[in-house]
Amino acid sequence: MGTTIFTIMSALxxxxxxxxxxxxxxxxxxxxxxxxxxxxxxxxxxxxxxPMRGCSELLMVLAEKIKNVYELEVDPLQEITITSGGCExxxxxxxxxxxxxxxxxxxxxxxxxxRPAVLLNKxxxxxxxxxxxxxxxxxSAIRALITDRTRLIIINTPHNPIGKIFGPDDLLAxxxxxxxxxxxxxxxxxxEHITFGxxxxxxxxxxxxxxxxxxxxxxxxxxxxxxxxxxYCVAPPHLTAEFRKxxxxxxxxxxxxxxxxxxxxxxDPSTYLQLPEFFEKKKNQLEQGMTKSRYRALxxxxxxxxxxxxxxxxxxxDTEFVKxxxxxxxxxxxxxxxxYTDPPADQKLIRLCFGKKEETLTSALERLIAI
Ligand code: GLN
Numbered sequence: 001m002g003t004t005i006f007t008i009m010s011a012l013x014x015x016x017x018x019x020x021x022x023x024x025x026x027x028x029x030x031x032x033x034x035x036x037x038x039x040x041x042x043x044x045x046x047x048x049x050x051p052m053r054g055c056s057e058l059l060m061v062l063a064e065k066i067k068n069v070y071e072l073e074v075d076p077l078q079e080i081t082i083t084s085g086g087c088e089x090x091x092x093x094x095x096x097x098x099x100x101x102x103x104x105x106x107x108x109x110x111x112x113x114x115r116p117a118v119l120l121n122k123x124x125x126x127x128x129x130x131x132x133x134x135x136x137x138x139x140s141a142i143r144a145l146i147t148d149r150t151r152l153i154i155i156n157t158p159h160n161p162i163g164k165i166f167g168p169d170d171l172l173a174x175x176x177x178x179x180x181x182x183x184x185x186x187x188x189x190x191x192e193h194i195t196f197g198x199x200x201x202x203x204x205x206x207x208x209x210x211x212x213x214x215x216x217x218x219x220x221x222x223x224x225x226x227x228x229x230x231x232y233c234v235a236p237p238h239l240t241a242e243f244r245k246x247x248x249x250x251x252x253x254x255x256x257x258x259x260x261x262x263x264x265x266x267x268d269p270s271t272y273l274q275l276p277e278f279f280e281k282k283k284n285q286l287e288q289g290m291t292k293s294r295y296r297a298l299x300x301x302x303x304x305x306x307x308x309x310x311x312x313x314x315x316x317x318d319t320e321f322v323k324x325x326x327x328x329x330x331x332x333x334x335x336x337x338x339x340y341t342d343p344p345a346d347q348k349l350i351r352l353c354f355g356k357k358e359e360t361l362t363s364a365l366e367r368l369i370a371i
Contacts, residue, residue, distance in 0.1 A: 001116050005338045009322065013332035019364045021352045022322070022332040024160065024304060025226040028357050031271070034223060037261035050256040052248050054082025054232065058263040062232060068269065070204035078237040081244055082230065082259055084251040086190040086218035089233040091117050093186050093214035094152070095246045096239070098123035102151035107137060109161055109339030111188065114154050123151070131344050132307065132336075133298050135162050139173035146177070152184045153177075157201065158191040158302025161339055161351040165302040171201045175209040184239075185209065190218035190231070193275040195302040196283065204234060211236055214243065219262055221304075222272050224355075230258050279304055279354070282361065286354040289365035304355035307336060311348040313371060318350055325350075331367050 009022035020027075029035075053059070059076035066072050074080060083089040090113055098104060100122035106114050107128050118125050128142050142153070155174065157166040178185060187203040203213040214235040220226035235243055265271055283306060287297050294313045300306040314321050318335030326332040333350040337343035354361060 001120075004112055005334055006112075009326070009332050009334055012323065012326050016327050016330070018326045018330045018332045019360060019367065020332045021354070021356065021364055022326075022334045024221075024353045024355065026224040026355045027360055028224060030223050030225040031265070034225070034261060034265045037264055038257045041257040041260040046256050046260055048256070049253050050082075050259060052253055053077065053244060054080065054254065055256060055259040055263065058082060058259045061263045061267055062234075065266065065269070065272075066204060066234065070202050072204045072207065072210065074204075074234060075237065079234055079240050081233050081235075081240060081247055082254045083216075083233055083247065084231070084254050085220060085226075085229040086188070086216050086231040087113055088229075088247075088251060089214075089216035089218075089231050090114070090186065090188055092243055092246045092250060093216065093233060093235075094118060094123075094154075095121055095250075096214075096243045097152050097184050097186075099151070101149060103147060103149045104151060105142060105145055105153040105183075107142075107155065108341060109135075109336060110154070111156060111160050112339060114188075115341065124149070125341070126150070127341055129340065129342075129344070130162075132162070132347055132349055133309075135159075135164055137170065139170070139177065143177050143180075146181050146183065150181065150183050152186055154186045154188065155203075156188040158189075158195055160188075160191065160303050161305055161334060161336060162307055163298070163300030163303050163305045165195055165198060166201050167198065168201055171203065171206050171209065175206050178209055178212050183212070185213040187213055187215045189215055190221045191303040192217060193222055193272045194279050194304055195276055196280050197301065200302070212239075214239060219258075222275065223262065223265070228255070228258050230254055230262070282354045282356065282358070285358065285361050286352065286365070289361070290368065293365075293369045294371065295368065298349070305351050305353055307349045307351055308333075309349055314348070318348060321348075322350055325371070329367050329371050331364050 013020040063076035098121040295308040298307040336349040
């Protein structure tokens with residue numbers, strides 16, 4: 001396994017004191033109220049192991065949210081597990097399902113955790129490649145990839161790094177494939193609350209699909225606290241029971257004060273329902289500013305990422321171009337090609353994170369426009 005691109009680019013940004021629009025994390029604080037709540041929970045004595053599955057206070061609030069937002073009734077104690085971030089949820093779901101030799105369908109570009117996690121579990125990644133600028137998926141081609149060794153398909157909506165979202169047609173096509181073949185679904189939905197325009201289509205909205213699914217979420221992305229490492233996985237009881245067997249021997253439990261604080265904080269749905277408006281302003285600031293540059297924006301429908309085409313500026317490979325951007329122009333970005341096993345030769349695309357303070361985006365824009 002290599003080193004993740006996020007570590008590489010953030011280190012380069014620090015070394016050259018560049019503005020870091022590479023790794024996806026906010027440079028602003030979480031709500032002070034949430035921070036106060038964590039402190040209060042510690043002072044109130046919540047400092048020893050919580051239950052392995054997660055604190056029931058938080059599981060209850062999540063079940064309520066899932067009912068309100070996705071119209072699905074889940075049993076909080078049997079279908080939700082609190083994890084050490086979205087990454088642990090995804091890794092544990094893969095470990096739960098994949099036996100040596102099992103095939104796993106991945107739609108590339110793909111978040112850089114999926115493939116290594118499949119390989120570490122001795123599974124075999126099978127790729128369906130998507131190409132810009134529209135990154136259209138072909139569900140009949142995906143159906144044709146399924147063999148009697150296929151165990152799992154991994155989907156991601158809103159999508160990191162391309163910023164696209166799935167529509168109802170995608171979910172219905174997938175539901176049909178699952179009904180025909182019985183494969184499992186891992187749905188990475190960590191940007192569930194960050195969509196622009198259309199609503200987020202969760203696997204939780206499709207009860208027949210949910211029966212075979214693990215859906216993974218992140219409080220770090222939702223509450224601007226990626227360093228707290230806290231997320232959760234929702235799956236039907238028989239799948240959650242298996243998931244917890246792997247979870248209990250990896251992290252066992254997750255930081256209790258944050259679980260209790262988040263439970264109290266998110267009882268007010270506005271804490272997450274205002275996110276589209278909050279992030280759309282940032283997206284618009286970057287996108288409108290960039291019209292004055294030689295970069296060309298691709299449409300971002302969700303997540304806090306947007307792809308930009310730099311072919312008017314350089315012919316270099318994206319992995320080289322992001323180094324030049326960081327070292328010579330002072331803005332760090334992520335190259336798209338690293339999210340492919342075999343990157344398409346002619347794509348000149350970088351990913352920028354707009355989940356940053358207004359002044360950070362303003363300074364970054366000055367530099368990007370000058371290139
Ligand atoms: N999810 C974040 C991103 O896509 C980074 C997470 C990480 O650094 N592993 O940028």
